[in-house]
Amino acid sequence: MSTAARSSWLRELIRKPFFWGLIAIVALLALNVVKDPNYLAFSVNPTNGNLVGNLIDILRASAPILMIAVGMSLVIATGGIDLSVGSVMAVSGAVSMVVMKDAGQSGSLGVALGAMGLALLVSAVLGAVNGVLVAYVGLQPFISTLIMMLAGRGIAKVITEGQNTSASNEAFRWIANGFLVGVPVVFLFAIAIVIVVGLVVRRSALGLMIEAIGINPKASRMAGIRPSGLLLTVYILSAVLAGVAGIMSVGTVMTVDVSRTGYQMELDAILAVVIGGTSLSGGKFSIGGAVVGALLIATLDKTIVFLGISSSATPAFKAIVIVVLCLLQSERVRSWFVQRRKPPQGRMTSSLAPVKQENQEVTA
Numbered sequence: 001m002s003t004a005a006r007s008s009w010l011r012e013l014i015r016k017p018f019f020w021g022l023i024a025i026v027a028l029l030a031l032n033v034v035k036d037p038n039y040l041a042f043s044v045n046p047t048n049g050n051l052v053g054n055l056i057d058i059l060r061a062s063a064p065i066l067m068i069a070v071g072m073s074l075v076i077a078t079g080g081i082d083l084s085v086g087s088v089m090a091v092s093g094a095v096s097m098v099v100m101k102d103a104g105q106s107g108s109l110g111v112a113l114g115a116m117g118l119a120l121l122v123s124a125v126l127g128a129v130n131g132v133l134v135a136y137v138g139l140q141p142f143i144s145t146l147i148m149m150l151a152g153r154g155i156a157k158v159i160t161e162g163q164n165t166s167a168s169n170e171a172f173r174w175i176a177n178g179f180l181v182g183v184p185v186v187f188l189f190a191i192a193i194v195i196v197v198g199l200v201v202r203r204s205a206l207g208l209m210i211e212a213i214g215i216n217p218k219a220s221r222m223a224g225i226r227p228s229g230l231l232l233t234v235y236i237l238s239a240v241l242a243g244v245a246g247i248m249s250v251g252t253v254m255t256v257d258v259s260r261t262g263y264q265m266e267l268d269a270i271l272a273v274v275i276g277g278t279s280l281s282g283g284k285f286s287i288g289g290a291v292v293g294a295l296l297i298a299t300l301d302k303t304i305v306f307l308g309i310s311s312s313a314t315p316a317f318k319a320i321v322i323v324v325l326c327l328l329q330s331e332r333v334r335s336w337f338v339q340r341r342k343p344p345q346g347r348m349t350s351s352l353a354p355v356k357q358e359n360q361e362v363t364a
Contacts, residue, residue: 016277016289017275017276017277017286017289018275018276018277018286018288018289018292018293020275021275021276021289021292021293021295021296022292024275024296024321025292025295025296025299028296028299028300028303029299031303031307032054032303032306032307035306035307036306039054039306040053040054040055041053042055042056044182048179049182050179050182051179051182051183054302054306056183056184057302058295058298058299058302059183059184059187059298060184060186060187061298061301061302062187062190062294062295062297062298062299063184063186063187063189063190063245063248064089064190064245064246064248064249064265065245065265065268065269065272065294065297065298066190066191066194066290066291066294067190067193067241067242067244067245067248068085068089068238068241068242068245068265068266068268068269069268069269069272069273069276069290069291069293069294070193070194070197070241070287070290070291071085071237071238071239071240071241071242071269072085072238072266072269072270072272072273072290073273073276073278073285073286073287073289073290074197074201074210074234074237074238074285075141075234075235075238076214076270076273076278076279076280076282076285077210077211077213077214077278077279077282077283077284077285078210078213078214078227078230078231078234078282079141079213079214079217079281079282079283080134080141080145080231080234080235080282081141081142081145081270081280082130082141082145082235082238082239082242082266083142083145083146083148083149083266084126084130084145084146084148084149084152084239084242084266085238085239085242085245085262085265085266085269086149086152086242086262086263086264086265086266087148087149087150087151087152087153087155087156087262088123088126088127088148088152088239088242088243088246088262089242089243089245089246089249089261089262089265090152090153090156090246090256090258090261090262091119091122091123091126091152091155091156091159091243091246092119092120092122092123092242092243092244092245092246092247093119093156093246093247093249093250093256093261093262094155094156094159094160094165094256094258094261095115095118095119095122095159096115096116096118096119096167096172096246096247096250096256097115097160097165097166097167097250097254097255097256098159098160098165098167099111099114099115099118099119100112100115100167100168100169100172101165101166101167103115103169108169108171109171111169111171111172112169112171112172112175113171115169115172116172116247119243119246119247120240120243120244120247122243123239123240123242123243123246124236124239124240124243126148126152126155126239127235127236127237127238127239127240127242128232128235128236128239129148130144130145130148130235130238130239131231131232131233131234131235131236132232133147134231134235135227135228135229135231135232135235136228136232149266153258153259156256156258156261157258160256160258162258164255164256164257164258165255165256166254166255166256167254168254169254172251172254173251173254175189175247175248175251176247176248176249176250176251176252177251177252186248186251190248193241193244194287194291197237197287198287198288201287202287206230207285209225209230210230210234210285211283211284211285212225212283213225213227213230213231213282214279214281214282214283214284215282215283242262245262245265246261246262249261249262268297271293271297271322272290272293272294272296272297273285273289273290273293274293275289275292275293275296275297275322276288276289276290276291276292276293277289278290300318300321301318304317304318
């Protein structure tokens with residue numbers, strides 16, 4: 001690769017929003033390494049042979065954020081937003097815990113699969129309600145999903161009768177706490193879902209149709225695209241992925257706390273999507289960028305805890321990091337720090353010479 005080609009490739013890479021997300025992840029990890037030089041060290045648990053380390057904890061913590069960020073990317077690409085993902089997580093966790101609790105001490109795989117299936121079915125129904133309100137009733141996505149955000153917590157409280165609900169099922173626990181080839185199963189499962197969704201939306205016309213709806217719904221309708229059906233599908237998918245995230249969250253401790261499960265996760269999802277380069281005005285999305293954003297949010301959360309920052313100051317610290325990152329992504333802000341090249345003096349003189357000669361001929 002020539003120097004010019006390498007320079008052009010580097011300039012294009014810098015313009016990618018997810019590039020600055022990767023830089024932020026590296027910077028946070030470097031900050032942690034400064035405090036503890038062994039922060040990035042790996043070790044193998046001699047009991048079970050699983051990998052142990054801070055990076056493994058970050059991967060595990062990023063899995064639920066990955067799920068809701070991918071769903072949020074598709075919703076925002078249509079020009080909408082889904083504020084109900086946190087509440088859907090609570091409902092999904094409540095349904096799964098109650099089902100396994102009612103099954104008694106049964107630790108069978110069938111009970112675990114049944115609990116997960118019912119939780120995802122309920123999540124899909126909630127997503128369908130959002131989709132119907134947006135696509136067919138015509139309500140604003142902000143209002144529709146805000147209603148579901150408020151109602152979802154109430155539904156979860158009704159399911160659990162307002163109590164923290166715990167259950168015991170080793171098959172279910174393994175999904176959130178198990179390891180496969182030394183890597184957390186929950187992260188591998190999340191990456192597999194991301195790959196499947198990415199292939200479907202990018203290897204087919206589905207992704208282009210979703211972006212077309214976000215750019216101009218009327219023009220897309222005239223081009224033969226049916227926005228209503230696509231909007232319904234996107235909101236259902238977002239809710240199902242939020243339900244998967246809820247299962248992952250409650251499976252870690254095998255307890256659902258309706259007031260805390262999925263709390264403010266919709267904000268983390270929106271931040272992850274923005275960091276990844278998805279346009280909030282619709283018409284553009286990046287699944288890979290959402291993955292980078294989710295990893296950054298998880299790394300930031302772990303860094304805040306590791307540095308011993310007070311929980312009351314955590315939102316402010318997170319806001320500072322996100323604002324700085326968004327400023328770095330801005331073309332206008334970056335242009336302030338780029339000095340325009342001035343042409344060499346010799347080139348200016350040579351370019352003005354023909355003009356001077358022409359003026360002399362006219363005078364003569």
